[in-house]
Amino acid sequence: MTGVKSAERSAALPHGIQGAADSNFACTLQAFSKLFPGRRFGGGALSVYLHGEPVVDVWTGYTDRRGTQFWTADTGAMVFSVTKGLASTVIHRLADRGLVDYDTPVSEYWPEFGANGKADITVREVMRHRAGLSQLNGVSKAELLDHLTMEQRIAAAPVNRLLYGRQAYHALTYGWLMSGLGRAITGKGMRDLIREELAEPLDTDGLHLGRPPVGAPTEAAQILAPQGTLANPIFNFIAPRLAALAGSGGFGSMYFPGMKSVVQGETPFLDAEIPAANGVTTARALARMYGAIANGGRVDGTQFLSPERVEGLTGERSFAPDRNIFVPLSFHLGYHSVPIPGVMPGFGHAGLAGSVGWADPESGMAFGFVHNRLLTRMVLDQATFAGLQTLIRRDAARARKRGYQTMPALGAAYKKITRSVAG
Structure with a gap:
C-alpha cells in the first residue's frame, strides 16, 4: 500500500x-510532546514507518544538560541496548550473503572462540542469549573500553554452566560476541560494519557505533545522567566481590x-566500541532499518534483507523469565519480543x-524512539514507550484505513567519513 499524496493530510504539529507527520498520528504527536515538558527533561525524536514508508518524523527538546541547544533533525542519542539490534542486523545481512549460518558453531568462523569448552556453541545460541557468557568476570574499566581486548577475553572465557543453554541476558558481552x-568473517570491526552494512544501504547518516566522527552530520546529544561524583565506599567494596x-x-x-x-x-x-550499548542513532534511522524488516526486507526500492531472512526473524512466544533480568523477553536471533x-x-x-527500535511485520508498522534522559528506572521508561507504542499502533490502523501521506526525506543521507584515528 502506498501513501496518499495530498497536502491537506499533513498534521499540524503540537507546539515545540x-x-x-501524517495527520492520522495526531494522538501520537500529542503524547510525544508531553514527554519533554521543559529544559531539564532533555529532548528526543520519534519516527514511524508504515509499509516501508515514513509517516512520522518529529523531534523536540534540548540536546545538552543546560537546556540551551535545540534537538535537530540530525541529533542522535546513545541508545544503550538498542545497539544490540543493530549488531544483530549486521549478522543477518552477512547471513543473507551466505557468509554465516546460524546453526554453525561460532568457532568455525572464529577459531579462538573454541577455547575452554566453547567449540560447539552455535551462532543461534549466542544470538538467543543462551551461550552462558554473560558475566564480565572482573573486567576493569580500561579493559571494557578496549573492544579488541574484550573480544579476546570472551574468546578465551569459560562457559558459565549455571547459565549455558538458558536465556540469560548478555547485557554487555553480546556486542563483543557479535x-x-x-x-x-569480514576482517572489519563492528563500527565499520554498522556503517557499511546498515547506514550505507539504508542511505542514512544516523547510525553510528560510538561517537560520530568530526564532520559527520549526526551529533550525539549529551546524556542527562546523574552527574554527582560522591562515592559510596560500602557499595564500591561489595560490588566487585558480588559481581565476581x-x-x-x-x-x-x-x-x-x-x-x-x-x-x-x-x-x-x-x-569506545561497545556493540551492545553505545550506538548513537537518530529515531529516523532506527525506524528506517526496522521499517525495512517490517516490510519484507524492502524500503524505498532497496532490498535490505531478503524476504526469507525476514520471515525467520519472528520467534516463538515464551513466558519463561530470563535468568539474569527475570523478565520474559523471548529472545530470537538478536531481537526480543513481549x-x-x-x-x-x-x-x-x-x-x-x-529508547527503542521496533518492527511489526504483521501490520507493516515500525518505529524508532530515542531520547537523552537517564532519569528513571528502566522498567518505568519501558512502560513509557509501551504506552506510546499503543497510540502509534492505533493511529497506524487509522492511517491504513483512511490512507496516509508519506513524509519528505528529512535529515542527512549517508556520508562516508574517514576517522582520524582507527576504531
Whole structure:
C-alpha cells in the first residue's frame, strides 16, 4: 500500500515539535510532546514507518544538560541496548550473503572462540542469549573500553554452566560476541560494519557505533545522567566481590568499576566500541532499518534483507523469565519480543532509559524512539514507550484505513567519513 499524496493530510504539529507527520498520528504527536515538558527533561525524536514508508518524523527538546541547544533533525542519542539490534542486523545481512549460518558453531568462523569448552556453541545460541557468557568476570574499566581486548577475553572465557543453554541476558558481552564474529568473517570491526552494512544501504547518516566522527552530520546529544561524583565506599567494596560470583546474574553481567563515570561529563563510553550499548542513532534511522524488516526486507526500492531472512526473524512466544533480568523477553536471533498478547506485537530491541527500535511485520508498522534522559528506572521508561507504542499502533490502523501521506526525506543521507584515528 502506498501513501496518499495530498497536502491537506499533513498534521499540524503540537507546539515545540519539529519535523513532519501524517495527520492520522495526531494522538501520537500529542503524547510525544508531553514527554519533554521543559529544559531539564532533555529532548528526543520519534519516527514511524508504515509499509516501508515514513509517516512520522518529529523531534523536540534540548540536546545538552543546560537546556540551551535545540534537538535537530540530525541529533542522535546513545541508545544503550538498542545497539544490540543493530549488531544483530549486521549478522543477518552477512547471513543473507551466505557468509554465516546460524546453526554453525561460532568457532568455525572464529577459531579462538573454541577455547575452554566453547567449540560447539552455535551462532543461534549466542544470538538467543543462551551461550552462558554473560558475566564480565572482573573486567576493569580500561579493559571494557578496549573492544579488541574484550573480544579476546570472551574468546578465551569459560562457559558459565549455571547459565549455558538458558536465556540469560548478555547485557554487555553480546556486542563483543557479535563484533568478534563479524570481524572473523569480514576482517572489519563492528563500527565499520554498522556503517557499511546498515547506514550505507539504508542511505542514512544516523547510525553510528560510538561517537560520530568530526564532520559527520549526526551529533550525539549529551546524556542527562546523574552527574554527582560522591562515592559510596560500602557499595564500591561489595560490588566487585558480588559481581565476581558465578551466580551474580544480571549484576555480574553489567557491573564494572567506574561504570557511573563513563556516562558523565563528555561521556567516555562513546569513545569506545561497545556493540551492545553505545550506538548513537537518530529515531529516523532506527525506524528506517526496522521499517525495512517490517516490510519484507524492502524500503524505498532497496532490498535490505531478503524476504526469507525476514520471515525467520519472528520467534516463538515464551513466558519463561530470563535468568539474569527475570523478565520474559523471548529472545530470537538478536531481537526480543513481549510475550503478553496484545502488548507490543512484533519484535526489536529496547534500551536502558527507554529508547527503542521496533518492527511489526504483521501490520507493516515500525518505529524508532530515542531520547537523552537517564532519569528513571528502566522498567518505568519501558512502560513509557509501551504506552506510546499503543497510540502509534492505533493511529497506524487509522492511517491504513483512511490512507496516509508519506513524509519528505528529512535529515542527512549517508556520508562516508574517514576517522582520524582507527576504531
